[in-house]
Amino acid sequence: MERGLSQPKTGVLSTLGWLDLLWLLSLVGIPTMLYLALVWAPEDAVMAELVYRATGVRDGVAQRIFYTHVPMAMAAYISFFLVFLGSLLYLWRRQIVWDIVARSSAEVGVVFTTLALITGSLWGMPTWGAPWAWDARLTFTLVLWLIYIAYLMLRSAGGGNPARTARYAAVLGIVGFFDIPLIHWAVVIIPEGMHPFIVSESRASLPPEMLFTLIVAILTFAVLALLVIGQRIRLELAREELENLQVAMDRERSAP
Amino acid sequence: MIPHVLYVLAAYTVVWLVLLAYLFTIARRQASIRRELEELQRTVAHRQSPGGSGPPASRVRQ
Amino acid sequence: MAGARTGTVSAEAERSLPSFAFQVWILLGKEAAIELRSKELLLPVVVFAIVALVSFHFAFDLRGDVSPLVAPGILWIAIFFSGMLALGRSLGRETERGSWEGMLVAPLDRGALYLSKALATFLLLTVLEAVLLPVGALFFRLPFLVPGLFLVLPLGTLGVTSVGTLFALMAANTRAREAMLPILLLPLLVPVMVASVKATGGFIDGLSWGEVQPWIGVLVAFDLIFLTLSTLLFDTVTEE
Numbered sequence: 001m002e003r004g005l006s007q008p009k010t011g012v013l014s015t016l017g018w019l020d021l022l023w024l025l026s027l028v029g030i031p032t033m034l035y036l037a038l039v040w041a042p043e044d045a046v047m048a049e050l051v052y053r054a055t056g057v058r059d060g061v062a063q064r065i066f067y068t069h070v071p072m073a074m075a076a077y078i079s080f081f082l083v084f085l086g087s088l089l090y091l092w093r094r095q096i097v098w099d100i101v102a103r104s105s106a107e108v109g110v111v112f113t114t115l116a117l118i119t120g121s122l123w124g125m126p127t128w129g130a131p132w133a134w135d136a137r138l139t140f141t142l143v144l145w146l147i148y149i150a151y152l153m154l155r156s157a158g159g160g161n162p163a164r165t166a167r168y169a170a171v172l173g174i175v176g177f178f179d180i181p182l183i184h185w186a187v188v189i190i191p192e193g194m195h196p197f198i199v200s201e202s203r204a205s206l207p208p209e210m211l212f213t214l215i216v217a218i219l220t221f222a223v224l225a226l227l228v229i230g231q232r233i234r235l236e237l238a239r240e241e242l243e244n245l246q247v248a249m250d251r252e253r254s255a256p
Numbered sequence: 257m258i259p260h261v262l263y264v265l266a267a268y269t270v271v272w273l274v275l276l277a278y279l280f281t282i283a284r285r286q287a288s289i290r291r292e293l294e295e296l297q298r299t300v301a302h303r304q305s306p307g308g309s310g311p312p313a314s315r316v317r318q
Numbered sequence: 319m320a321g322a323r324t325g326t327v328s329a330e331a332e333r334s335l336p337s338f339a340f341q342v343w344i345l346l347g348k349e350a351a352i353e354l355r356s357k358e359l360l361l362p363v364v365v366f367a368i369v370a371l372v373s374f375h376f377a378f379d380l381r382g383d384v385s386p387l388v389a390p391g392i393l394w395i396a397i398f399f400s401g402m403l404a405l406g407r408s409l410g411r412e413t414e415r416g417s418w419e420g421m422l423v424a425p426l427d428r429g430a431l432y433l434s435k436a437l438a439t440f441l442l443l444t445v446l447e448a449v450l451l452p453v454g455a456l457f458f459r460l461p462f463l464v465p466g467l468f469l470v471l472p473l474g475t476l477g478v479t480s481v482g483t484l485f486a487l488m489a490a491n492t493r494a495r496e497a498m499l500p501i502l503l504l505p506l507l508v509p510v511m512v513a514s515v516k517a518t519g520g521f522i523d524g525l526s527w528g529e530v531q532p533w534i535g536v537l538v539a540f541d542l543i544f545l546t547l548s549t550l551l552f553d554t555v556t557e558e
Contacts, residue, residue: 034268038264038268061260061261061264062260062263062264064264065263065264065267068267068268068271069267072271091554111274111275111278114274115270115271115274115275118267118270118271119267119270119271122263122266122267122270123263123267125258125263126258126260126263143505143508146504146505147505147506150501150502150505153498153501154488154492154498154502157492157493157494157498158492158493159492159493164491164558167554167555167557168488168491168492168555170554171484171488171551171554171555172485172488172502174547174551175481175484175506175544175547175548175551176506178543178544178547179506179509182509182536182539182540182543183508183509185509185536185539186508186509186512186513186533186536187508187509187512190532190533190536193532224275228275228278228279228282231279231282231283231286232282234286235282235285235286235289238286238289238290238293239289241293242289242292242293242296245293245296245297245300246296249296249300
């Protein structure tokens, strides 16, 4: 598998392999993102005012959590889209690789969703004075988290039939993805539409420096998500190869 | 009253610690599987040619 | 007697593959005939819902002013959990008794099989609601007798049975199936829960149509998307 990637020695990209390229991008992106988010980006007056009104403290620094919180959620959405894609391709082609893509992405997606929920709570503490206030977007993230935890539980509860487990998981991967816009509609769009005041306040236009920082952060974590998923897929492929080899050896031993 | 900087610090620390730990466990599992795989390939090669000649990797493909 | 009747149905089906709608109709008739004779699902589900109402009374003391506030939640929690009970039993007993394999061998469209199961559970829950509403209104003083509920109830109930039928069959084939069904189903049904409770509350509070209409939109979209998707995917779940 690895040899296959590095065999054609034409050009820099093909010798590196796409995982190495993602590693390289992360090595550039991570320090850049950290510098922009923690030092370079200014603190927004509107957000600081919101914090002051909620907690009585004049301190806008908590808003910097956003540069790691929003990209976590985005990385999770990318992962869940890959779960959907892997599930669809598995049901169509019935190749184990696509099931591996789906299950690897689901696990990584749950990790990123967990981090989005933790950073959201750490933002909520100074902003609302409480770790959880059933904020519409955080609630939406929580529901996605539950769906993909159920996905992982379904996989582990499958019992002795791997092909059936893969099929069931694929069905959940597809149904769950179609459910996402409906959850967003019911939990975020309609409730916010009913309170236009809050929307206009929180959606105050971002200054260009903040927007730039946020975009760099989102891109960095998107690359990182693909990198982690790639590593996870490589692990599952190696495990699959090992199992196949063990089965082949057992067969050879029983029929000499 | 906890200074707000600490929340920022906590958020960034948690994110990077969790991601690094996760990548680390993946790498560790990968290494152990590779070790097992190589061991298996060696025994296969050993069984197929009792003299033990020839590279083990080329034998596995059969 | 019933076995002979089912036998003629599949024999008929073999001779001239009936249309999709006709297959659904025949299978639905089969489900209804079995249920009317045994009442194996209806009885436990109705008793469960009544027991739940009594528990809600002790939990919230429904005599006071809280009744209109908690009524929509009580109604839908009772329907959701009765629904999961019915779905778990209905598909669990098919796999336990092995009657499901017979159905899969018959020359039937798997989509028709799915729709008949989903509609049978929908009808079962509708009967349950016909009991639940007057009992809740008369004995628990819950404001359940509002015309708008006749719109929300079928839409929300269809939402529960649409995805529910698909995942109840999956859960029936896993370890820890009783725990698996709610774990799989409740997060997926969040839009149905939110929209049904909000719409029910809106009708009870006498809000204008414009304020309730977005929630009805969510329910209609959910039902259409997941009835179609589940009909298509049921084939994959049942293949062995």
